[in-house]
Structure formats: C-alpha cells, structure tokens
Amino acid sequence: MFVLTLPAAPHHDLAFGHDALVVCDNVVRIYQTDTIEVQALQGLDLLVHEGELIALVGASGSGKSTLLNVLAGVDAPTAGRAEVAGHDLVGMSRSEQVHYRRHVVGFVRQQASLNLVPYLTASQVVDLPLTIAGVARRERRQRTAELLELLGVSHCADRRPVEMSGGEQQRVSIAVALANGPRLLLADEPTGELDSETAAEVFAALRTVNRELGATVVVVTHDAEVSGQVARTVAIRDGRTSSEVVRSQESEGAPASAEEYAVMDRAGRVQLPRDYREALALTRRVRLALAEDHVEIRSDRGEGA
Numbered sequence: 001m002f003v004l005t006l007p008a009a010p011h012h013d014l015a016f017g018h019d020a021l022v023v024c025d026n027v028v029r030i031y032q033t034d035t036i037e038v039q040a041l042q043g044l045d046l047l048v049h050e051g052e053l054i055a056l057v058g059a060s061g062s063g064k065s066t067l068l069n070v071l072a073g074v075d076a077p078t079a080g081r082a083e084v085a086g087h088d089l090v091g092m093s094r095s096e097q098v099h100y101r102r103h104v105v106g107f108v109r110q111q112a113s114l115n116l117v118p119y120l121t122a123s124q125v126v127d128l129p130l131t132i133a134g135v136a137r138r139e140r141r142q143r144t145a146e147l148l149e150l151l152g153v154s155h156c157a158d159r160r161p162v163e164m165s166g167g168e169q170q171r172v173s174i175a176v177a178l179a180n181g182p183r184l185l186l187a188d189e190p191t192g193e194l195d196s197e198t199a200a201e202v203f204a205a206l207r208t209v210n211r212e213l214g215a216t217v218v219v220v221t222h223d224a225e226v227s228g229q230v231a232r233t234v235a236i237r238d239g240r241t242s243s244e245v246v247r248s249q250e251s252e253g254a255p256a257s258a259e260e261y262a263v264m265d266r267a268g269r270v271q272l273p274r275d276y277r278e279a280l281a282l283t284r285r286v287r288l289a290l291a292e293d294h295v296e297i298r299s300d301r302g303e304g305a
C-alpha cells in the first residue's frame with residue numbers, strides 16, 4: 001500500500017521575550033544635533049519578567065537614563081523593538097503615551113523635587129494622579145492611606161516636602177509613582193542624593209513594594225550596596241547590555257551566591273571583558289573552537305586560550 005508521509009509542520013519560534021513584561025530587542029536611540037550624533041543606545045537587548053526587581057548599572061554616559069526614558073514612554077527609540085506589558089513603545093500616538101504614562105508605568109526620579117509638589121502635602125500629592133485618573137473620592141483616600149502606610153510615611157500625610165527628610169520625600173515619591181497601580185516601576189538613581197543609611201531605607205521601600213504589591217521594579221543605581229541586594233544586576237556598557245550578575249538567595253544548606261554572566265545578543269555577539277582581552281593580548285581576530293561543553297577563544301597567534 002502506498003503511504004504518503006508528510007513533512008513535519010514548520011516549527012515557529014516564539015517571539016523574543018514573548019513571556020516577558022519588558023522587552024527591548026535591539027533598541028537604538030540616536031540623539032542628533034546640528035553638529036553631532038550620539039548613539040546613546042546601540043542595539044540594546046533586555047528582558048524583565050513580571051515580579052522581578054533588577055538593578056541597572058553602568059558608567060556615566062553608558063545609556064541608563066536613556067533606556068529608562070524609553071521605558072517610561074517619555075522618549076522613543078530610533079530603531080528596534082521596545083514593549084512593556086504588551087504596549088509597543090515605538091510609534092505610540094500622543095494619547096497612547098498619556099495613557100501609558102498614567103496607568104502602565106510609575107517613575108521615581110533622583111531629585112525628590114521633580115517627583116513632589118512644594119505646596120502639596122504627601123496625601124495631596126499621592127491623591128493627584130488618582131484624581132486625574134477619575135478615581136472616586138473614598139477609594140482615593142483609602143489607596144493614599146494604604147500606600148503611605150506601606151512605605152512607612154503615614155506620619156508625613158499632612159506634611160509638605162520641606163517638612164520631610166530626604167528619605168521620607170523619596171518614599172512619598174514612590175507612593176506617588178504607585179498610585180495608579182502601574183505594571184512597572186522605574187527609579188532613576190532614587191538614592192543618589194541620600195546618605196548611605198537613608199539610601200538603605202529607600203531601597204528597602206522598593207523591595208517592600210516589589211514583595212508586597214508584586215510590582216516589577218527596574219532601578220538605576222551607582223550604589224554597589226543596592227546592586228548587591230537584588231537577584232539580578234544588569235550592566236550597560238556603551239549603550240548595550242554587557243553582563244549580568246545573578247544572585248541566589250541563601251537556602252537550606254546552601255549559602256547565597258553570585259555568578260557573573262556575559263550577555264550574548266541574538267546574533268551571537270558577546271563582549272569580552274577588557275581585562276581578559278588585555279591578559280591574553282586578544283585584539284582584532286581570535287580563533288574559536290567548539291569543545292564538548294564549552295567554546296574556546298584563542299589569540300590568533302596560536303598561544304594562550
């Protein structure tokens with residue numbers, strides 16, 4: 001009997017980051033002025049999953065704020081794909097941008113004066129985004145009280161910014177950013193202007209909202225103390241994600257550990273750390289060899305692996 005065998009159905013790869021809350025796929029942002037062109041993001045890839053708290057680190061000028069502005073919907077990529085909770089950040093209309101900024105992301109800036117309003121008390125300033133969103137009065141009051149309580153600043157409810165410490169101001173700023181229940185909370189150096197003890201308090205507040213409210217948090221920091229306390233730290237270099245440190249929690253019988261990974265982009269490119277390149281004088285060309293469970297990189301002079 002003649003049996004017809006059909007070829008297997010083609011395998012469709014799931015889209016990059018299909019299950020992530022934040023997807024940056026080859027994101028490019030070029031700033032152009034009359035005389036110069038700055039490539040602030042040069043094909044950056046980043047995935048953040050719902051419920052994560054990650055730190056973004058990198059030298060000054062590496063592109064951290066540019067990335068945060070893209071994710072906040074205040075700046076648009078020049079090329080690439082950027083999505084948050086299914087919202088396409090490339091080519092959003094004005095009204096989509098307004099909706100996105102009000103309901104999908106919350107943003108805490110380094111200077112509390114940019115997050116708060118000098119003549120409004122903590123309760124009033126948390127109430128503001130809720131009022132703009134048209135939330136009923138009773139619900140606004142309840143939500144405001146809950147957030148101030150969660151962030152440990154209930155005692156500041158009737159105080160204006162000048163009557164609060166720097167740490168209290170930033171914790172109220174976090175409450176403002178969370179008022180409308182955003183899917184993603186972004187914080188750009190929120191502890192940058194604080195002494196180390198107060199910075200630890202503010203960072204503890206970010207951990208609380210991540211744990212208690214399940215908020216996904218991306219925090220830019222220069223503070224090694226802060227980046228040492230999160231499960232994943234992503235390093236940006238020259239507008240690209242270059243490495244990640246993943247920390248495991250202490251568990252029964254196993255101490256906490258941290259492992260550093262180089263990030264490979266979707267074309268297979270990996271950046272070798274400068275000290276590795278210098279140690280083996282690796283320059284323009286290297287030789288690659290596939291071993292059973294690793295890949296070898298050797299200098300093209302044949303010595304050193």
Ligand SMILES: Nc1ncnc2c1ncn2[C@@H]1O[C@H](COP(=O)(O)OP(=O)(O)OP(=O)(O)O)[C@@H](O)[C@H]1O
Pocket residue numbers: 031032038039040058059060061062063064065066067
């Ligand atoms: N509006 C702009 N116009 C022109 N160039 C810009 C603009 N914003 C940022 N840049 C440039 O883009 C690059 C990345 O800047 P960005 O502010 O994202 O870096 P950063 O990592 O946040 O630095 P820092 O830690 O100092 O805040 C820098 O070279 C910067 O000069």
